[in-house]
């Protein structure tokens with residue numbers, strides 16, 4: 001990446017910005033109703049039910065990687081969608097900033113959480129997950145929000161977030177498997193009209209090499225990984241953790 005004006009390194013690339021803009025259109029307009037339904041309890045097709053089950057399993061897995069008691073901790077839900085993970089983290093005591101580029105999904109998240117008595121701990125915002133204005137965090141979770149970005153952009157985004165993260169960064173990527181490639185070619189996850197912008201499958205070896213080569217991530221280690229596969233849902237979770245004295 002080249003240096004920008006004043007010798008400052010631009011935080012994001014043009015491919016990141018272009019993809020974010022496509023995702024905003026997709027999640028805010030094209031598929032907003034399908035996404036609202038998928039993230040609710042309303043009945044969905046058999047295929048989408050496998051996606052819902054997989055996403056529930058992934059959310060539970062990521063939440064299990066966080067301390068049971070999050071009181072006093074700040075957590076960023078990066079690309080929060082309708083806010084399911086943010087709610088669980090707030091219930092466990094975290095002060096959560098939940099940000100998404102889709103104003104409609106953030107509006108829905110605010111509506112769905114209004115009566116839960118968590119208002120003091122849930123701060124929903126519309127914007128880019130990399131906005132430094134959200135502050136610093138103990139934990140950052142990006143569940144299925146980086147899966148549409150290219151591997152170099154994923155690593156740059158993680159590096160930017162790491163500069164404001166004290167303890168752990170949890171994220172998911174779409175694994176590079178023959179099955180996933182075939183499923184995406186078949187394009188059956190959503191009907192043509194509300195199909196997502198391409199998911200970018202990421203090879204684990206290439207991802208680990210890039211993570212290891214990124215100077216802003218030198219204090220972080222890949223602490224664990226977990227693949228969740230449920231029908232049409234397939235996603236790999238990774239934890240990047242800052243090792244502390246006395247802790248691996």
Ligand SMILES: C[S@@+](CC[C@H](N)C(=O)[O-])C[C@H]1O[C@@H](n2cnc3c(N)ncnc32)[C@H](O)[C@@H]1O
Nearest residue numbers: 020027079080081100101102128129143144145
């Ligand atoms: C597949 S959804 C997942 C939403 C949520 N994390 C969940 O698991 O329910 C991806 C979300 O990431 C958001 N997103 C993608 N790129 C983003 C960015 N650069 N900044 C903020 N949100 C972003 C999209 O608008 C969308 O709501």
